[in-house]
Amino acid sequence: MSLTLTCPICGKRNGYEFRYGGEDKGPRPEEEGLTPRSWCDYVHMNKCVAGVQKEWWFHRDGCGSWFTTYRNTVTNLEVEGPEAKE
Amino acid sequence: MFGKYKPLWGEKTRLKSSYDAVIIGGGLHGLATAYFLAKEHGMKNVAIIEKNFIGFGGAGRNTAIVRANQRTQINVPLYKEALDLWPVLTKDLDFNLMFNNCGNLNLMHSEAAMNAARMNIATAQFHGVESHLLDAKQVKEMVPALNISPDITYPIHGAMYHPPGGIVRHDAVVWGLAKGAVKLGAEIHQQTEATAIHTENGKITGVETSRGKIHTPRVLVSAGGYSAGIISQMLGVKLPISVLTIQAMVTQPLKPILNHVVSSGAYHCYANQTLKGEIATGAHMDPWPNYTTLTTAYYIKHQAQALSEFLPCLRGIKFMRHWGGLADMTPDMAPIMDGNDPIDGFYMNCGWGYFGFKSCSSTGKYLAEYMATGSCPDILKPFNLRRYERHELMGETAALVNYSPDN
Ligand SMILES: Cc1cc2nc3c(=O)[nH]c(=O)nc-3n(C[C@H](O)[C@H](O)[C@H](O)COP(=O)(O)OP(=O)(O)OC[C@H]3O[C@@H](n4cnc5c(N)ncnc54)[C@H](O)[C@@H]3O)c2cc1C
Ligand SMILES: [Zn+2]
Numbered sequence: 001m002s003l004t005l006t007c008p009i010c011g012k013r014n015g016y017e018f019r020y021g022g023e024d025k026g027p028r029p030e031e032e033g034l035t036p037r038s039w040c041d042y043v044h045m046n047k048c049v050a051g052v053q054k055e056w057w058f059h060r061d062g063c064g065s066w067f068t069t070y071r072n073t074v075t076n077l078e079v080e081g082p083e084a085k086e
Numbered sequence: 087m088f089g090k091y092k093p094l095w096g097e098k099t100r101l102k103s104s105y106d107a108v109i110i111g112g113g114l115h116g117l118a119t120a121y122f123l124a125k126e127h128g129m130k131n132v133a134i135i136e137k138n139f140i141g142f143g144g145a146g147r148n149t150a151i152v153r154a155n156q157r158t159q160i161n162v163p164l165y166k167e168a169l170d171l172w173p174v175l176t177k178d179l180d181f182n183l184m185f186n187n188c189g190n191l192n193l194m195h196s197e198a199a200m201n202a203a204r205m206n207i208a209t210a211q212f213h214g215v216e217s218h219l220l221d222a223k224q225v226k227e228m229v230p231a232l233n234i235s236p237d238i239t240y241p242i243h244g245a246m247y248h249p250p251g252g253i254v255r256h257d258a259v260v261w262g263l264a265k266g267a268v269k270l271g272a273e274i275h276q277q278t279e280a281t282a283i284h285t286e287n288g289k290i291t292g293v294e295t296s297r298g299k300i301h302t303p304r305v306l307v308s309a310g311g312y313s314a315g316i317i318s319q320m321l322g323v324k325l326p327i328s329v330l331t332i333q334a335m336v337t338q339p340l341k342p343i344l345n346h347v348v349s350s351g352a353y354h355c356y357a358n359q360t361l362k363g364e365i366a367t368g369a370h371m372d373p374w375p376n377y378t379t380l381t382t383a384y385y386i387k388h389q390a391q392a393l394s395e396f397l398p399c400l401r402g403i404k405f406m407r408h409w410g411g412l413a414d415m416t417p418d419m420a421p422i423m424d425g426n427d428p429i430d431g432f433y434m435n436c437g438w439g440y441f442g443f444k445s446c447s448s449t450g451k452y453l454a455e456y457m458a459t460g461s462c463p464d465i466l467k468p469f470n471l472r473r474y475e476r477h478e479l480m481g482e483t484a485a486l487v488n489y490s491p492d493n
Contacts, residue, residue, distance in 0.1 A: 002382070003372070003374065015372075015374070016384065019373070020373055020374040020375070036475045036476065036477070037475045039475075040326075040474050040475035040477075041324065041475075044326035044417055044474050045324035045325065045326055045474075046314065046318075046324060046325065046326065046327055046328060046375075047315075047318045047319075047324060048314040048315040048318055048325070048327055048328070048329050048375070048414075049315065049318075049319075050312075050315050050377050073329075073375055073376045073377050074376075074377050074378065075378065076374075076376045076378050076380070
């Protein structure tokens, strides 16, 4: 189940160099009018998709970049996102 | 496996078009719930819908460790009842579950850890669960194979010793419960995948399966690592869960050397000797969500390194088999059991991560009560989903696990 990820700066690297940063949930919600439920939604709740998801990664043992990428959680392979196809 | 053979629990039956309750997932928790629904509440018109075969999930992949020395007052009573139930179930199901209460030794590698253990032990003793603190010398006397020398990465300072825990044969639990549930009237439908859950005006009305539609007012999602994906995809209810693959492995068989379950948080490793003589060991997971259940060379190496430090007599021993399964992790390392919120008749039982084998009996019993009466038994109330938005996380872990980042 080897994983490789493409860092925007360092290129394709071994997955163990990175730290997973969670499902992409869009922008952080505005503080104004924020309810415990919507904050909890942002902080804790996941879709747990069996398939392709957009997610955050941190190049911990590398350049320190945070970036998003697409990965298929069933095959554990990084895949091209919809943006790339446009 | 399916062909001409008759299942252990009896003849195959036709899938009906309506049931009083449908249970999605033929794992430990689903089977236990069906068993207790029939046994204690007379609810027998129940179908267990299993996508593959019973025991396909964590039920058939776990390392079978049972114990009741958890961290919080909320969790301990549920696990204690489960531990006390093994001999009772063995008798009631008339099926040898091979409960080997050899005791668990949880190694401590610092004085801070020893203090944390004192706290854990006090909680256990308060709830009538036997648990003691041992120093390094006592640990060595109990398990001579352990290395208590100070020159290893994480020297052993002592251990939390929990005599009533041990190992239960996991496949026997699956078979015993399946047989028991069907004998009392429940139906098991293998090779039947739930594909949608139907609701109307906030109430459950049925389940769509790969073999047709079922009408029912009650659905329990008890699909182990697949639950969070199912619930989010079919009902739009998101859960605070990350699904990771956890691995385990066994060595070649050896003469008896280890008569306890030994575990170490610092080494991220546990080990026990099976009745066949293999050392069963595991604990780690690749820290990114995935549904592959594939194994990695990375962890064979990790496991070999850890074991050769604290059980040095295992150096050079070969691993024979290595496998993976899913662990659905919550941020507080405690499960989510809830019902009728936000949909009437919808029940869920998930977030059991890598520790949901030991609890299946008591959980099944209380979930059955919940589903039969519609009201939540007190013991399950704290495990509701809304605890996360109320910021009432359970603290089953000293440090917040974040399987998203780090770890
Ligand atoms: C390697 C490993 C080691 C472990 N070690 C321990 C241990 O030592 N002690 C301990 O207490 N716990 C341990 N666990 C955890 C334990 O195995 C799980 O918590 C437990 O199996 C959960 O039980 P369950 O009944 O909820 O789910 P499972 O046993 O996983 O069963 C879920 C079932 O749902 C089915 N399913 C999925 N999707 C669908 C669908 N759409 N329709 C119909 N059916 C579906 C699956 O096929 C599966 O059979 C371990 C787990 C693993 C993987
Ligand atoms: Zn980089």
